[in-house]
Amino acid sequence: MENGGAGVGLISDKRAEGSGSSGQELRIVDLLYHFKVKSTKTGRGVNRHSLLLPAGTKVEADNGEPLGPSAAAVYRCNSQAELPPSSSSQQDSHCGFHSIRIVVHTILIKSQRHITKKCLPARTSPTSAPALPPSPPTSSRPPPRRCSTTRAPAWVSPSTLIAPSLRPRIINEAKADLATYLDFSPEQYEVLFMQGGGTGEFAASMYNLVGAWVSRQHAAVQKELGEGAADEAAVLAALRQRIESGLKVDYIVTGSWSLKAYQEAQRLLGPEYVNLVCDARTLSDDGKKFGKIPDESTWKLSKDAAYVYFCDNETVDGVEFPSFPKILEPKEDGTGGPIVVADMSSNILSRRIPVSNYSLLFFGAQKNLGSTGIAVAILKKTFLPPTLSQPSPALLRKLALPIPPIVLQYEIIAKNNSLYNTLSIFDVYIAGQVLKKLLATYPNGVDGQQAVAEKKAELIYAALEAHPEAYKIVPDKSARSKMNICFRVIKGGNVDEAEKAFLKESTALNLTGLKGHRSVGGIRASNYNSIPLEGAEKLAKFIDEFARA
Template sequence: MPARSDITYFGAGPAALPTQVLQTASQALVDFQGTGLGIAEHSHRSAIATKILEEAKADLASYLDVPEDYEILFMQAGGTGEFSATIYNLVGAWVTRKQQEAEKAGADKAKVQADLKKQVDEQLKLDYVVTGGWSLKAYQEACRLLGPEHVNLVADARTINDGKFGKIPEESTWQLSQDPAMVYYCDNETVDGVEFPKFPEALAPKADGTGPIVVADMSSNILSRRIPIKNFSLIFFGAQKNLGSTGITVVIVKKSLLPPVCPQPSPTLLRQLGLPIGPIVLSYEIIAKNNSLYNTLSIFDVYIAGLVLKKLLASFPDKVDGQEAVANKKAKLIYEALESHPDAYRIVPAPGNRSRMNICFRVIKGGDMDAAEKAFLEKSKQQGLEGLKGHRSVGGIRASNYNAVPLEGAEKLAKFIGQFANE
């Protein structure tokens, strides 16, 4: 049986975790700091749990340089749950903003409600930039919850790539709504290996600070590069790629979208406007008010995330910039190995949109792609290179190059890519 040190795991998620983190966590699972109880047994209301939660928030804010006017929430239901949560919360924020504008104008209660209903029916839009499988799922969820009449497809990458994902449409072709409740995009698409190279200029705030409410799913590339957080109203990410273990989801949200500035509309008003009412566990207002402890949060998962953050901060004095340099170097090694053998490999996404986190390619050596990829997976496994099979919906090979994959692991894969091509 192979030892852990013999394996480099390139799975897309749940992803690899640093061995040091797992060793510390395994001890804490049995007896946390001499308390006689494991970390998973301590109450989420205890002083121990509160300290773990506050340290994780502080370390995340430090590592990413999160500004003070943003709130960090630990939630559940994964990134998929956030497809719905962003809709419920940001539609609510849009309604509150319109209500406040009408009340400032001096309209009476009946007129305010009539105007709100008219604006919901005629103006409410959510914008989605669809560049891969996950942003497509988010778009579909918006259509399901609100109705397609309230959802605007800003761009669909399949229309410029023969019906497949793999490119990001030019921003000049994007069809943005006027005053949408949010503009949503996925910064890195794990299935299709597509990553935005930088923040979209079409969504950048204006000189006066105004601009669209931008929401980004960063589940698979968070902590791997510097983010212009001030350009976003909300960022969310599941922990199980670069942050920790499956079970928690992090939301970084502008405090201006939370009370007292922006309280959510009452359920009665939402019903009168014909809008859906979200589950209370997906309410940012409720989660923020209760310090992420409205219901039983998995403190063990928060603890693992905190250990990962402490390791990153200890490893990189320049914080996320240091990890970004390593991530870029690893990706460059693997892509250059693939590009060196064009007769054996075909990289799936276009050059300007290639993900540093999920490197997707096909093995075309010998003309029989299925047989070649089967051989590639079998022989890579013999080398201790695990988790390279592509997503079930698209097939192929996918090397998920997350933070816990060491530079030596990327070098090992790059070497194998060359060896297999030359056999």
């Protein structure tokens, strides 16, 4: 018994090769589940029969001992004593036979398409195999049954989800559906599936957009020097001067996540190059809490910054930009304007966004797109070859600038259609299924989902506002998030006790996950796309009843 990788069990029927072998692999004489078996010839002319099992398959011997799927399990025997305890098979000149029971537990995917099983009576052993005495009973398990598996869509099965030939199709369909749903042009923007989550994109966005700035400056210096561009020392000197006087990255800090991104840029690039456009904490009474977005007239933007960064929705603090900042909009003719980067991890797919205003937007998939495991970057193609190439590591090293890890380099990821390194393709598949469901539910794209999201948020905020004596909404009304509704329970004056009671009673009604982020406390209702309108109505009703009690 052997195992393949990625949760695919591999069963072998092979005799040990060479007469000098000290042991023999046990021969499988009966497969009690009917699956397609692939037979190949090895280099030494030995038949090898492989049985591919679905991801998540659990394999057991007939004594109940688990044989996989994560660790290789090969029974070898030199004598009767080394056979598995449950075996009572008679020995032959090849050490003996042993029946293996394969128990398949199929994982159902929670989507509009499920993997289903149709179980049939147990299959008898092949007639070519010698008869075996029955194994003694070791458990109360029911008699073995064989299963045939049906799937939809036809081209997807548990094994094909990890097949290299199918990965591009899964990726390309998800990319196309994302562009359709958000209404942007695939000709102008590249969709990248990456790993590392939003936190990984804090670094990736800085590395790539600073690299793009350096490439533009390098081209400008070479043009400026003309024939002198052949002098490497002169080019480097001019570049260093431009870096010292002009390299800036701008950060608009309105909550915990944009603060983390700002701190990461300082750590990787150096604080001398990172400009704090505004810090929303300065608007609070104690200078420590987030809850408002500073007026754009107070923003201190750098001239010709490599990029301007903001987080569109702050999950911890319940702060969301109501719309794209006017000060960052391109000119009326669509040209000019700063290079804008946005973290949309928690509100992507929930409202229409002017994608053309952004050079880069990214998001983790786990809030509105699917499961954890992937991050998505939507990058303007003018930041990719042939229009623009990243500077070489050698040049960055000479300029004392950070060199990005290759798995965070957008140019490399785009060139390889997100498959430069091993991608969590199952998570991409889930994201693709979510997009297909959204497009089927809302034929007009994101506008339909936006209407539902706004309705849900209105219900909850209205219930809170109706009882100012019992609740205090944390963020300012001008910046309230529709995805993360943060509030405190002040009923009775003892906030801690009131919130404990609120959480206890809500949990009893199956209204769960309402506890605020550990860094700020309070109550937080996360109103993501997966929350139905009925769920928001139920929460609004409870908010009202708790206040009246």
